[in-house]
Amino acid sequence: GNSVTQMEGPVTLSEEAFLTINCTYTATGYPSLFWYVQYPGEGLQLLLKATKADDKGSNKGFEATYRKETTSFHLEKGSVQVSDSAVYFCALSSTGGGNKLTFGTGTQLKVEL
Amino acid sequence: GAVVSQHPSWVICKSGTSVKIECRSLDFQATTMFWYRQFPKQSLMLMATSNEGSKATYEQGVEKDKFLINHASLTLSTLTVTSAHPEDSSFYICSAPDPGQPFAEQYFGPGTRLTVT
Numbered sequence: 001g002n003s004v005t006q007m008e009g010p011v012t013l014s015e016e017a018f019l020t021i022n023c024t025y026t027a028t029g030y031p032s033l034f035w036y037v038q039y040p041g042e043g044l045q046l047l048l049k050a051t052k053a054d055d056k057g058s059n060k061g062f063e064a065t066y067r068k069e070t071t072s073f074h075l076e077k078g079s080v081q082v083s084d085s086a087v088y089f090c091a092l093s094s095t096g097g098g099n100k101l102t103f104g105t106g107t108q109l110k111v112e113l
Numbered sequence: 114g115a116v117v118s119q120h121p122s123w124v125i126c127k128s129g130t131s132v133k134i135e136c137r138s139l140d141f142q143a144t145t146m147f148w149y150r151q152f153p154k155q156s157l158m159l160m161a162t163s164n165e166g167s168k169a170t171y172e173q174g175v176e177k178d179k180f181l182i183n184h185a186s187l188t189l190s191t192l193t194v195t196s197a198h199p200e201d202s203s204f205y206i207c208s209a210p211d212p213g214q215p216f217a218e219q220y221f222g223p224g225t226r227l228t229v230t
Contacts, residue, residue, distance in 0.1 A: 004156075041223070042223055043220075043224060044206070044208070099219065101157075102159075103156045105154070105155055105156040106154075106155075
């Protein structure tokens with residue numbers, strides 16, 4: 001079956017530090033990959049996505065590249081801000097999965113001044 | 114972007130009673146909605162797929178008689194936790210895919226915190 005593995009949190013960084021949150025997956029076929037973000041008290045929002053190998057998703061300074069050879073979709077940002085503090089979820093939707101999403105456990109990011 | 118709301122945002126009920134949670138798509142029609150359950154510091158677990166005008170599809174291990182889903186209109190799906198017990202306490206989240214997006218971009222509700230005492 002499908003599965004997503006994320007690094008455990010919380011991750012605590014100083015403002016302007018470099019961020020990497022690792023995500024690897026197991027899936028049949030050719031899944032689409034997503035990063036969702038959940039700010040305190042809010043619902044999950046799509047942060048970025050990639051639908052095929054070597055695609056790079058990007059949004060709000062965050063990037064992730066779909067690496068089929070390593071089955072990874074690591075999230076990166078060059079300079080984090082306090083406002084980036086949230087929980088980040090890696091997810092996949094497999095081919096023919098009917099829009100069903102399989103989520104990782106989520107990684108809490110705390111950015112301090 | 115599209116908005117999905119949930120009501121209530123939190124609820125406390127006594128063991129043995131039933132609780133209904135609503136999920137609404139506010140500015141788009143959703144023929145399909147998904148219900149998830151999230152335990153503390155754990156992933157979202159898909160419980161069921163709610164289909165407008167037909168029966169819900171439940172994931173393996175989810176009791177359909179305990180978690181009743183009704184998708185009565187194109188903007189409303191409800192999840193009823195019947196005869197709730199403390200182990201049903203959890204954070205319940207719904208989502209709906211954007212019908213205009215081919216790659217499963219979904220919009221999530223803010224979640225409902227259920228506590229069963």
